[in-house]
Amino acid sequence: MARHFSLSGFPEWLPEQRLVEQHVLSTLQRTFELHGFSGIETRAVEPVSQLLSKGETSKEIYLLSRLQADQATDDAELGLHFDLTVPLARYVVENAGRLMFPFKRYQIQKVWRGERPQDGRFREFVQADVDVVGQDTLSQHHDMELPLVMVDALSKLPIPKVVVRASNRKVAQGFYEAIGLADIEGALRAIDKLDKIGEKAVAEMLMADGATDEQASQALTLAAITGSDGSIADQVLALGARSERLDTGLNELVDLVEGANELMPGSIVADLKIARGLDYYTGTVYESTMVGHEDLGSVCSGGRYDSLATDGKKTYPGVGLSIGVSRVLARVLGTPLVEASRSVPTAVLVAVMDEEHRRASERIAVQLRDRGIPTEVSPSAAKFGKQIRYADRRGIPFVWFPGDPDSVKDIRSGEQVDADAAQWAPPAEDLHPTVRMLS
Structure with missing residues (x-):
């Protein structure tokens, strides 16, 4: 008899837990469609070169191969997709002539990451994404639309309240330029780890990348700024650094926060320590945490990307957010915080x-x-x-x-x-x- 091997990082829910998952997925689908988003599904595999095009992610990719593969005749090296944004970029370019722009899509699908399983992190898991993609240009008001869609969706789920926090990478980039930081992308990646490793470790990372002690201190001071209205701009400008990019980012962030909170009071908080580690984000970035479960990390994140998708002639800028459905379910089912009224569909x-x-x-x-x-x-x-x-x-x-x-x-x-x-x-x-x- 074959020996059974347990594989960590691949969740398999019991029937009553699966009912909860189905409820969550159907609620998300209904809400996304209520806001005018169309559902799509993309293939599970992409060329590795395409998956690597958005930054340093090679350690997360599961490669796909055949036992009887012929290296001389096989196609390009393939890998399982580790998110739904890179496949979306390819899908938009390939189907641009048949899509209406701005293209509003939602996608609920499994993804795979070859990382060490831990609380809330899996090797195979379900994500639910919403994105708006434009052709050549995309109006800034979509940066406010997307988080409000997610606030609406998340508020309908049987989970603790989720707080959506937003920042704008132009603010950090413009500030770093103004204070003379040489490695701006490295600084963004370091600040993105602030909640995980703390200020001291982040300061050490910044200085290891060439920042002075004063520059590291200034970067951390910027990251500590939060707020729900235009006062966030006053706090940033009080630090004394100015640049055109910084001013643009502040204007976009203030418009986002004030506009969103006017439509849905208390929906979004500005938090300037949010940077998002992936390289393709160019403006607004978002992260979200469940109240009382902040240790789980972000359960919904995303941002603006102005140049991820291009065919060489046209560019397709977009903005999107993604819910880590399996991450949320693992916490609410494992605690447990939620239950189904029965374990079978039968009435x-x-x-x-x-x-x-x-x-x-x-x-x-x-x-x-x-x-x-x-x-x-x-x-x-x-x-x-x-x-x-x-x-x-x-x-x-x-x-x-x-x-x-x-x-x-x-x-x-x-x-x-x-x-x-x-x-x-x-x-x-x-x-x-x-x-x-x-x-």
């Missing part, structure tokens, strides 16, 4: 009088299913008491008893009434499993 179990009359029970089940009622037939013709206990263990709320007339019993309350399979229906709240947060 009705049709009892079987005896095996000779099983066909009669199956005909009743067909009638109920034809009317949209999730139904299964008892697997055995045991005594009714055992069939009821079977339904109870599975969380099935109703048991149907064939007879003359038929009857149906709510096994939670004990109430039993005569019923006709062509007319009877369970209460709306019992038709499908529901999901709720635990107090």
Whole structure:
């Protein structure tokens, strides 16, 4: 007999947990479509050269190969995609002639990363992305639209409140230029690690990349600025550094924060320590954390990218956000903070009088299913008491008893009434499993 090997980093939910996941995914889909986003799905693999085009990510890529591969005739080296943004860039370029711009898409799909599994981090996981992509230009107001879509979506999920924080890389880049930092991209990557490794370690990283002690201190002072209105600009300008890029970034950030909070009060907080480590972000960047679970890290992140997608003639700028669905589920299911009302979709179990009359029970089940009622037939013709206990263990709320007339019993309350399979229906709240947060 083959030995079973457990693989960490590849979540496999139990049926009742899968019901929660399906509820989350369907809620996200409905909300994204409510905001006018169209769903797409892209292939799971991309050329490695394409995956590497957005920065230093080679250690995260799972390579794809065949046991009988012929190196002389095989196509370019392939890898499993580790996010949904790079595939989107390729998809937009290949289909630009058939898309309407600005192109608003959502994508809910699995991705793969070859990193060490830990709390909230997996090798295989589900992401849910929303992006708006333009052709040559993309209006700045989409930078405000996207986080509000996510605030709406996240508020409908059975999870703790999520706080969306935003910054603008132009602010940090312009500030670093003004104070004379040589390695601006290195500084952004260092600041992005602030929550994980602390100020002292970040300062050491900055100085290792050529910053002076004073420049490192100034960068950390900038990163400490937060706010929910235009006062964030005053705090930044009070530091004394000025540049054209800095002014542009501040204007964009203030417009974003004030506009979003006017439409949805308290929806977004400016936080200048957010940098996002990936190289393709060019302006607004976002991160989000669940209240009371900040140790999990960001559960929804993204930003503006003005030059990720191009065919050499046209450029397709975009802005997008991504929810780490599996990361959120691992926390709310593992704690647990949420549960499904039952572990199976079934609302009705049709009892079987005896095996000779099983066909009669199956005909009743067909009638109920034809009317949209999730139904299964008892697997055995045991005594009714055992069939009821079977339904109870599975969380099935109703048991149907064939007879003359038929009857149906709510096994939670004990109430039993005569019923006709062509007319009877369970209460709306019992038709499908529901999901709720635990107090």
